[in-house]
Amino acid sequence: MTNLSPCPLECWLPDLRRFGPVHPLRALLQRADRLEDGASGYLDGLAAYFQCRDGMPAAALTREHLAGDAGDASWLNADPAWVQPDLGGARLLACGQLQLHMDEALALAEPLKPVFDDAGITLEISSPDRWHLRLPSSMSLPDFAAPEQALGEDLYEHLPRGQEGRRWRILLNEVQVLLHQHPVNAARRARGLPPVNSVWLWGGGALPLQVTTALAGVISEDLLLLALANRAGIKVQPRSAHTVSGAQAGWLIDLQDLGVDDIAITWWPLLQMQCKRQSLRCSFASGERWLYRSWHRLRFWRWVAT
Structure with a gap:
């Protein structure tokens, strides 16, 4: 996960085990492609998106x-x-x-x-x-x-x-x-x-002399994530319905600090609309990753099988 493609749209989510079987995000994962696991935990997750020469100061x-x-x-x-x-x-x-x-x-x-x-x-x-x-x-x-x-x-x-x-x-x-x-x-x-x-x-x-990333921008309320993005010279936006709805490929939507109920009620409808327009890579704090492409909505047999 250290060399992230600027596409697709990225979403950083809490530990997968916190999402119950009836959480709406589970339906998305059933149709998505499972990827190789990435980094787990907060600091390792940040280090997967941003590279500093000497650790994470x-x-x-x-x-x-x-x-x-x-x-x-x-x-x-x-x-x-x-x-x-x-x-x-x-x-x-x-x-x-x-x-x-x-x-x-x-x-x-x-x-x-x-x-x-x-x-x-x-x-x-x-x-x-x-x-x-x-x-x-x-x-x-x-x-x-x-x-x-x-x-x-x-x-x-x-x-x-x-x-x-x-x-x-x-x-x-x-x-x-x-x-x-x-x-x-x-x-x-x-x-x-x-x-x-x-x-x-x-x-x-x-302070590292240079911070590099493949991301084009971040939507977050996390102080360290925003500090890394500013040091890397990429765009930052506050987390809101407007910014999440308008996020483009290569951007990171940070939801890893939120409760799963909040994600289901407030943010899931916005992510669902995004999935109709572009590919979405879901990366969980526990390391699991899935890639959902817009045409995956046609995988109705996966939904029926579950």
Whole structure:
């Protein structure tokens, strides 16, 4: 999936197992051609559409997209997170998307900045849900797990390992102590919202000099996907009924972050109309891929057989 043809129209969808047998998309797949599996997961899926020379430096890409000042510095995401203690340790329940306002984010970050300053690191609040660390160019980074790898799992199983990771584990512990009794979190609990009691470190690296893709454009609300598209110099559009209805061959419609019911009710009718005009390649977050061509609607025997 690394050398995608500019045709047909692409649609990136959630894990196939989430689509029940009566979901309308299943009828499309019954008439489509099954392709070789592609990449699975969020970051690998992005890497299949966009090629960076040195991995996927999500922090530098999103910082550049939001603030335009990534430069040649090294960056690390420190996204606000919700960690829930349990009998076996603690679980990462959310990373970003915690309904934070900017004033809340700035207030939460205020006591954290001196901790990072002492380590020679600058904490930048790029948006309420996206916090970034500007690192010294000489600082080496251990392997950090992406949020998709750790969500719902034991936090400590996904912290950086070894001596190189030790300093980051200590920093994270200090951050959690400071956030635990923060008045912003007390106010959030009173409103029935989860606390921001940790940060999640991931996506380290420097801004890639070049990002390449075979796509002509993307329709998405995903920050990292939009950052990659802008870096690659292709067109981007917000996700709406108008843009999805008008998408052309070579474009990517990103629906992988949506619920399957939302896709069935809101987006499936638009995709169905697209399938009457042009070919559609459906790529699922779990790796499965199908190609539907407009003439596949004549494969009535497949429908009857099922």
